[in-house]
Amino acid sequence: MKLYLKTKDYSVSQEEFGLVQHPELEMLITKPQPKEIDRYYQSENYISHSDSKKSLLDKMYQFVKRVTLFQKVKLVDRYVQDDKSILDIGAGTGDFLFAAAQKGWTISGVEPNSEARNRAFQKSVALSPDLESLMHRKYKVITLWHVLEHLPDLENQILKMISLLEERGALVIAVPNFNSYDAKHYKESWAAYDVPRHLWHFSRTAIKKLFHKYGMEVVETRPMIFDAFYVALLSEKYKTGKTNYLRAFQVGLRSNISAWTTKEYSSLIYVLKKA
Template identity: 55%
Template sequence: MTSTNHKHYQTVKDNSVSKEVFELLHDEDWDMLITSPQPKGTELSKYYESDDYISHTDSKRSIFEKAYHFIKNIALKNKLSLVNSLQKKGMLLDIGAGTGDFLLTAKNDGWKVIGVEPSEKARTIAAKKGIELKPVADFDDHSFDIITMWHVLEHVPDLQNQIKELKRLLKPNGAIIIAVPNFKSYDAKYYGEFWAAYDTPRHLWHFSKTAIKKLFQNENIELVKILPMKFDSFYVSLLSEKYKTGKMNFIKAFFIGLKSNWKAKEKFEYSSHIYVLKNAKN
């Protein structure tokens, strides 16, 4: 991915860990935002060192965490239904597997599963559930029927290399499922610098529908379907309210989430999207 056509888009703060300020640059060639500066290597890991980083814990300490896990359980069933609609049960790889709940759901449904997860804390929790996690380099070419990345692609430092790896690992008739936030949604525009899904600097990239299509097309992978993640507008709005006002405003967040989903119908710009991709037919 090479482009120098970058323009200032937004200044944003790391509201959850460091309180540092970052810039979002709009890459007009790919129609995506880039976090600047981007922390590298071990420097990046310190931005994940928080008990509040919810995808790396099974904690249910607060009403917010309890609500998150309640919605997550519904989402797990929806994710499994999507996977089952695409392929007969075979080998499934989840990259950024977190504490392993999706893999456990798929395993219990008859899939052969394996995952990748950089967080040692999350890997320890997943192992207790009987979920095997390995480095992506350990996998053979064309090993998987389904590869999933649920809100993970935005975290990957080397974006172009990651997409090449997905191409390498996917069986010829397999499918890739990518879920990422959408910076063109109503809730993103409404909350601006306080939009929780910017989540800088953990989110290094911020995608539009055009960006996903172009990035994967570059590796001869075709975008075949886009689906909304309607729950995300409520979750993100609730967290954005906290960043903006200092408190959880459940009622206000609910109405902003509802409005975001309603407005999304016009141009299909939901808070987050699921993208289904397959190898392009020659």
Template identity: 50%
Template sequence: MKEKSSPSLNEVYYVCKDHTVSGEKFKLIFDPQTEMLVTHPRPQADELPAYYESPKYISHTDSRKTLTDKLYQKVKKYMLVKKLRWIEKKVPKKGRILDIGAGTGDFLFEARSRGWRINGIEPSEAARKKASEKNVKLSLDATNFKSEKFDVITLWHVLEHVPDLRSQIIEIEHLLKKNGLLVIAVPNFQSYDARYYKEYWAAFDVPRHLWHFSQNSFRHLLAGTSLKQTDLKPLIFDSFYVSLLSEKYKTGNTNFLRALYTGLKSNYRARFSSDYSSIAYFFRKLG
């Protein structure tokens, strides 16, 4: 496969289709100042909720209808524990944790069972309702937390959905304690599976994903802040799940074996570059 060379200023990187809801097409444009891809046109704030209204949007539904859904839920359960173990190695004393974009509350449910004091933010009313059924109370936004500080703040596949990145980073800085831990997990458009599937790569997920990150993106995005990157961890299962969806988008069939091979190849190549399909980045607040 011939890999795409480095994009130039304002280059249209791909034209991608919304396979989940609308069937509309959106451009991905390279921003050289942040080394991100930007979805264009970007839906207005009052238009965005409609693009999440689908039973296919699994993070808001807890769906187990298809084989892919069932695999997703099994892997998610395993990864919830793994993510918390990563955090607990860096923050041994369990304190207050805030999950931004908490979905249906599974991460916070597991965190509470391990002794964390939990809070969460989730814009989706349907997802908040699902969380409440697990006795996990989520807030619509950060209004209730303005005078509070947290030991850990997490965003698991959330930052790519946030309309105003700068405001979100400022808010995180305000809410995080000094020496607190921030974890941000996002897809990586420079991974092998992204380059292989190109415009069919499921993790582009336009227009719900407004921004598409590379490893260098955070160096630009967090420049001038008190947040310093200290580590990164691969989310190795994401390459398989994303490849399964991407195969269906590209060919109309699931093609489990081809998706498995692509996911394995992506993870193998990433051993040398750290360009995994999805990456969890760890930051400390220094000031």
């Protein structure tokens, strides 16, 4: 497989990794993929496993998370009229499921990280450590908010998810887009590569082709506007060692303006249904 670029783990280990092109899909693969991946998540910098508000960047992340929670619940509401059952895979500290429960959803969730599960439990959101414990039922909606890129044994995981989906259910997936303006601008310093925690790196074409193999069709694609700004802030820090707020805002804005015509936003939400 052809090397696309070399990057490194900026947030934990500082180890170098390569991104190689998938032979068939417009997708990148992190190489090597560590066998013991857990140690790369053991960091206070990994904010999705915490509710940290220590730094200004943390506070911005938590603010954006609160704003987008409403938008996410509103999106999934459009696809279900009754029996509002939802499974969130990679639920983190449970904020999305907590918001969904307040809107009448019957919630289930999976989160491998014990600390994140404990934080979710404090919000009255009980999460399972793995998907296998939830294989006894089906769901109207299954969500993965920036989780698909983390999953080992990707295609087997996709098969499991589809088997848990109701016949007319919806699979909702949010992932970074390496064809975005900000990805091309920052190159190896683009924070959304986040190696080796991100094992796979998707394009719009890759998502469409990958899930088409399993009888799933993309019925809607929506941008995640805030991601361009947040990713640019992290990327500036990785690239220059400084948090250049003005420069990051400019790059994030350019990325979103560019995407108005190209549709290549920094991150995208895909809604998929069985064809």
